[in-house]
Amino acid sequence: MKVLILHNRYREPGGEDAAASAEAALLREGGVDVVEATFDNQGSPLQLGLHAAWSRDSYRQVHAWCAAHQPDLCHVHNFWMRLSPSVHPACHAAGVATVQTLHNFRLMCVNGLLLRHGVVCEDCAGGVPWLGVVRRCYRDSFAASATVAGMIAGHRVRGTWDRDVDAFVALSRHSRDKLAAGRMPADRIFVKPNFVSDPGEPELPPSASASIVYAGRLSPEKGLDRLLTAWRSVDGGRLVIIGDGPDRPRLEAQPNVRVIFIGARRPEEVVRAIASARAVVLPSLGYENFPRLLVEAMACGRPALVSDIGALAEIVEHGRTGLRFHPGDTQGIAETLNVILADGALADRLGVNARAEYLAKYTPERNFEQLMRIYHFALTRR
Numbered sequence: 001m002k003v004l005i006l007h008n009r010y011r012e013p014g015g016e017d018a019a020a021s022a023e024a025a026l027l028r029e030g031g032v033d034v035v036e037a038t039f040d041n042q043g044s045p046l047q048l049g050l051h052a053a054w055s056r057d058s059y060r061q062v063h064a065w066c067a068a069h070q071p072d073l074c075h076v077h078n079f080w081m082r083l084s085p086s087v088h089p090a091c092h093a094a095g096v097a098t099v100q101t102l103h104n105f106r107l108m109c110v111n112g113l114l115l116r117h118g119v120v121c122e123d124c125a126g127g128v129p130w131l132g133v134v135r136r137c138y139r140d141s142f143a144a145s146a147t148v149a150g151m152i153a154g155h156r157v158r159g160t161w162d163r164d165v166d167a168f169v170a171l172s173r174h175s176r177d178k179l180a181a182g183r184m185p186a187d188r189i190f191v192k193p194n195f196v197s198d199p200g201e202p203e204l205p206p207s208a209s210a211s212i213v214y215a216g217r218l219s220p221e222k223g224l225d226r227l228l229t230a231w232r233s234v235d236g237g238r239l240v241i242i243g244d245g246p247d248r249p250r251l252e253a254q255p256n257v258r259v260i261f262i263g264a265r266r267p268e269e270v271v272r273a274i275a276s277a278r279a280v281v282l283p284s285l286g287y288e289n290f291p292r293l294l295v296e297a298m299a300c301g302r303p304a305l306v307s308d309i310g311a312l313a314e315i316v317e318h319g320r321t322g323l324r325f326h327p328g329d330t331q332g333i334a335e336t337l338n339v340i341l342a343d344g345a346l347a348d349r350l351g352v353n354a355r356a357e358y359l360a361k362y363t364p365e366r367n368f369e370q371l372m373r374i375y376h377f378a379l380t381r382r
Contacts, residue, residue, distance in 0.1 A: 001032050001033065001072050001073070001375070002032070002033040002034075002035065002069065002070065002071045002072050002073075003027060003032055003033070003034050003035070003071055003072065003073050003074070003075055003375070004035045004037065004065060004066065004069060004071040004073070004074040004075070004091075004096070005020065005023070005024050005027075005034060005035070005036045005037065005074075005075050005076075005077070006037050006038075006039075006062065006074060006075070006076045006077065006079070006083060006087055007020040007036075007037075007038050007039070007076075007077040007078055008038075008039045008040070008041065008077075008078045008079055008080060008081065008082055008083045009038055009039065009040045009041075009078075010041070010078070011040070011041055013264065014216075014217055015103075015194075015216065015217075015291060015292045016077060016078055016103045016104075018267055018292060019077070019101075019103070019194050019292065020038075020077040020078070020101075022194075022195070022196070022197075023075075023077075023371070024036050026195070026364050026367060026368055026371070027368075027371070029364070029368075030368045030372075035065070035069050035071060037062075037065065039082045039083055040082070041081055041082055045144070048081045048082060049081070049143070049144065049147045051081070051082065051084060052080065052081040052082075052084055052147050052148070052151055053084060053085075053147065053150050053151040053154055053155075054084055054085070054086045054154075055082065055083065055084035055086050056086070058082065058083045058084055058086050058087055058090070059086040059087070059089070059090040060090075062074070062083075062086075062087045062090040062091060063090040063091075063093060063094050066090070066091055066094035066095075066096045067094060071096055072096070072097065072379060073096060073097045073098070073099060073375055073378060073379060074087070074091040074096050074097070074098045074099070075098075075099045075100075075101070075375075076088065076098060076099070076100045076101070077101050077103065078103060080106060084151075085151065085155050085160050088100070088160060088164040088165050089160065089163075089164045091164075092163075092164050092382075095382075096382075097166045097378040097379050097381070097382035098164065098165050098166055098167075098378065098382075099165070099166065099167045099168070099169060099374060099375065099378050100165050100167075100168050100169070101168075101169040101171075102168055102169065102170050102171075102175065102179060102184075102189075102289075103171065103289060104289060105125075105175075105178065105179070105182070105287070106148075106152075107152060107155075107161065107179070107182070107184065108124065108125050108126065108129075108152065108178075108179065108182035108183070108184070109121075109122075109124055109125065109129065109132065109137075109182075110124065110129050110132030110133065110137040110138045110145050110148045110149055110152070111132070111137045111138050111148075113221055113286055113287070114178070114286060114287050115221050115285065115286035115287070116135065116137060118220065118221075118285045118286075118328065119285070119286075120286050120287065120309070122178075125178070125181060125182040126181060126182045126183045128149075128153050129148075129149045129152050129153065130149065132145055132148070132149055133145045133146045133149045156183065161184060161185060162185055165185075165188070166188065166377070166378035166379075166381045166382050167188050167190060167374050167375075167377050167378040167381070168184065168185070168188055168189045168190065169189075169190055169191075169192050169374060170189050170190070170191050170192075170289070171191070171192070171193055171194060171289040171290035171311070172191065172193065172289060172290050172310075172311035172314055172315065173191055173311075173314055174287070174310045174311040174313075174314050175191075175287070175289045175290075175310075175311055176189045176190075176191050178287065188377075188381075190370075190373075190374045190377070192367065192370045192371060192374060193290050193295065193315075193361070193362060193367070194290045194291075194292050194295050194362070195295060195362050195363065195364055195366070195367035196271070196292065196295050196296050196299050196362070196364075197299075197364055198299060198358075198359075198363060198364070199271055199275060199299055199300055201301070201355075202275060202300060202301040202302075202351070202355070203275070204276075205301075205344075205347075205348045205351060206277070206278045206279060206301070206302055206303065206344075206347040206348055206350070206351040207278070207344030207345070207347050207348050209276055209277050209278040210236060210237045210238060210278060210341060211237070211238045211239075211240055211273075211276065211277045211278055212237055212238070212239050212240070212277060212278060212279055212280070212281050212305075212337060212340075212341075213240045213241075213242065213273055213274055213277040213279075213280045213281070214227065214239070214240070214241050214242065214243070214280065214281050214282065214283075214293075215241075215242040215243055215265075215270050215273070215274070215280070215293050215296075216242075216243050216282070216291060216293055217243055217244075217245040218241070218243050218244060218245030218246070218247045218248045218251060219245045219246055219247055220247060220285075221284060221285055221286050222247075222282075222283070222284055222285070223283035223284050223285045223307065223327065223328060224241070224247065224251055224283065225247075225251070226283055226285075226328050226329075226330050226333060227239075227281065227283045227333060228251065228254055228256050228259065229330045230283075230330040230331070230333035230334040230337065231256060231258075231259060231334070231337070232256065232334075233330075233331075233334040233338075234334055234337045234338055234341065235338055235341065235342075236258075236341055237258065237278070237337070237341045238258045238259075238260065239256075239258060239259045239260070239281075240260050240262065240273060240277070241259065241260065241261045241262070242262055242263070242264070242265055242270055242273060243263070243264055244263055244264045248261065248263075270296065271296055271299075271300065274293075274296050274297055274300045274302055275300040275302070277302055278302070278340060278341065278347055279297075279302055279303045279304065279305055279322070279340050279347060279350075280293055280294075280296075280297040280302055280303075280304050280305070281304075281305040281306070281333075281337070282294065282304065282305070282306045282307065282312060283306075283307055283325075283327075283328075283333055284306070284307050284309070284312060284327065285307070285327050285328055286309070286310070286327075287309065287310035287311065288310060288311050288312055289311055290311055290315065291312075294306070294312075294315055294316065295358065295362045297322075297354060298321065298354040298355065298357050298358035298362060299355070299358045299362070300355075301351040301352065301354055301355035301358075302351050302354060303321065303322040303323065303340065303347060303350035303351050303354055304316045304321065304322035304323075304354070305322060305323050305324075305325070305333075305336050305337065305340060306322060306323075306324055306325075307324070307325065307326070307327040307328075308324035308325060308326055308327065309327045312324070317353075319350075320350070320353050321350060321353045321354040321357050322350055322354065323336050323339065323340065323350070324336075
């Protein structure tokens with residue numbers, strides 16, 4: 001089998017970029033012939049915006065690649081903004097099946113998060129996203145929001161998702177259900193979570209550490225303001241924040257003790273930091289899809305402390321593989337952190353269960369099997 005992988009990188013590297021790269025490597029290890037094509041969003045916002053809904057350049061380029069490489073299937077990760085959804089009809093015109101991984105809610109929500117001012121918002125889901133334009137939900141810009149809304153509405157009317165995509169990949173059941181409710185073709189949405197390579201059995205139990213790790217983008221929807229506020233009520237321990245993003249300068253300027261910001265790090269460095277922690281924390285205010293931080297924590301045998309919302313509540317079983325708290329509840333976050341830091345036996349028990357969960361569900365071998373089933377479905381449909 002030969003697979004063409006298309007991915008539009010973000011200006012700031014994030015989880016989607018890492019997931020796309022890891023999946024390409026997984027396919028190669030499984031004997032699949034992989035052709036990777038990555039793009040970035042360099043250029044003026046005006047130039048990018050003019051082509052975001054339908055890029056004729058991407059259509060021609062992808063059609064030519066299909067003719068040159070003759071892949072059996074094209075797997076698209078992120079197409080926003082330079083690639084655009086035009087890559088799907090380009091592949092179909094060349095007789096190539098397509099799969100689209102839905103890393104966010106971009107096809108039904110202007111900002112892709114189903115979140116507004118720190119609160120879950122589904123006002124546009126399934127309908128014309130005009131409210132997202134009026135409210136300037138994308139980058140606080142009327143023009144930029146109108147560009148996204150035009151892409152959403154235009155391709156819904158055109159029938160791109162019904163006609164030109166053979167299978168969709170959602171990262172969790174929660175994401176699949178939200179996408180189906182948003183008028184995506186439910187019969188073609190498959191659940192396949194993220195994965196990481198097995199780092200091996202933990203050298204030390206969680207109780208050997210007093211560090212709590214957050215790793216991810218430093219942006220408003222991640223709830224880090226609430227985490228730092230809660231941390232002031234935590235007894236002992238050390239909070240390590242890994243990553244970069246628009247909120248970093250403001251977050252670092254807040255008065256906090258026992259908090260260390262170490263910026264973006266390579267994936268292997270992130271895994272080492274998690275493996276030497278007591279637990280990881282993810283205080284997101286809205287719906288996540290499947291943060292790599294969770295699967296990395298499980299692989300390292302570390303419990304996860306997460307907001308009780310969406311896919312986080314689905315993935316982390318309270319009292320078995322981690323602990324959950326109400327989204328944005330600083331007191332609840334502080335209480336959860338104090339519990340995990342005070343009770344080493346609890347941290348170790350949760351860590352053992354988390355590691356078992358990883359081995360049962362999130363190994364590369366398991367993920368490869370799931371991906372092959374999706375590919376075969378797409379090929380049969382095409």
